Amino acid sequence: MPASNARLTCSVLLLSGGRGLRMGGRDKGLLEWRGRPLIAWLHDLTRPLSDDLIISCNRNTEHYAHYADQLVADQDQDFQGPLAGIRAGMAAARHEQMLVLPCDAPLVDRALIESLLAHAGSRPVVIRQGNYWQPLFCLLPTGLRDDLEHAWQSGERSPQRWFGKLAPIAVDCTLEDARLANLNTPETLANGISPC
Numbered sequence: 001m002p003a004s005n006a007r008l009t010c011s012v013l014l015l016s017g018g019r020g021l022r023m024g025g026r027d028k029g030l031l032e033w034r035g036r037p038l039i040a041w042l043h044d045l046t047r048p049l050s051d052d053l054i055i056s057c058n059r060n061t062e063h064y065a066h067y068a069d070q071l072v073a074d075q076d077q078d079f080q081g082p083l084a085g086i087r088a089g090m091a092a093a094r095h096e097q098m099l100v101l102p103c104d105a106p107l108v109d110r111a112l113i114e115s116l117l118a119h120a121g122s123r124p125v126v127i128r129q130g131n132y133w134q135p136l137f138c139l140l141p142t143g144l145r146d147d148l149e150h151a152w153q154s155g156e157r158s159p160q161r162w163f164g165k166l167a168p169i170a171v172d173c174t175l176e177d178a179r180l181a182n183l184n185t186p187e188t189l190a191n192g193i194s195p196c
């Protein structure tokens with residue numbers, strides 16, 4: 001059943017539209033980790049939160065469709081980065097808030113998500129580790145879609161620079177917080193998790 005969180009129903013955007021160059025050009029979300037595709041772990045985590053689970057992907061749509069209510073693709077086919085996926089997700093999202101997570105962080109847990117949702121309002125809410133923002137772990141008010149579109153049309157391609165102008169709310173985590181570890185290389189995929 002969707003939307004077990006009665007306080008807030010959000011859209012969810014799982015970012016899986018990258019080139020995966022460090023994985024030899026393979027589609028990272030579909031690579032297996034602990035016996036299942038990475039996207040399956042994020043799907044299982046976020047499915048109960050939303051009736052609007054969006055996956056940003058630029059290939060293998062037939063595989064991703066199983067895990068989503070909506071698929072979105074970047075407008076341009078030249079991999080302009082995650083902000084392209086956020087832009088497509090914002091255009092499609094059906095709720096006032098959109099939770100964004102990357103496909104390659106399978107240790108994110110419900111408590112981390114709840115700590116983002118707790119600050120839902122008119123400003124972006126973003127994970128920060130020490131002095132480092134983690135711009136792909138965030139909660140975005142979808143009312144910012146016009147602002148994002150304007151920034152995009154002005155040439156902005158950095159999620160952090162975009163929301164940096166919007167007085168983001170930080171959710172602070174330690175530098176050692178294993179939940180934020182992500183998988184970028186075949187070695188980490190096979191052997192475990194590396195720090196971000």
Ligand SMILES: Nc1nc2c(ncn2[C@@H]2O[C@H](COP(=O)(O)OP(=O)(O)OP(=O)(O)O)[C@@H](O)[C@H]2O)c(=O)[nH]1
Nearest residue numbers: 015016017018019020021022079080081085102103
């Ligand atoms: N929609 C979309 N998502 C992207 C794009 N580039 C990266 N992402 C996503 O952003 C997140 C972080 O990117 P990376 O970890 O660098 O993944 P990647 O770009 O596929 O991998 P590398 O090519 O090795 O850098 C991942 O969830 C990617 O799927 C893009 O051009 N479009």
Ligand SMILES: [Mg+2]
Nearest residue numbers: 018019020021
């Ligand atoms: Mg990349």
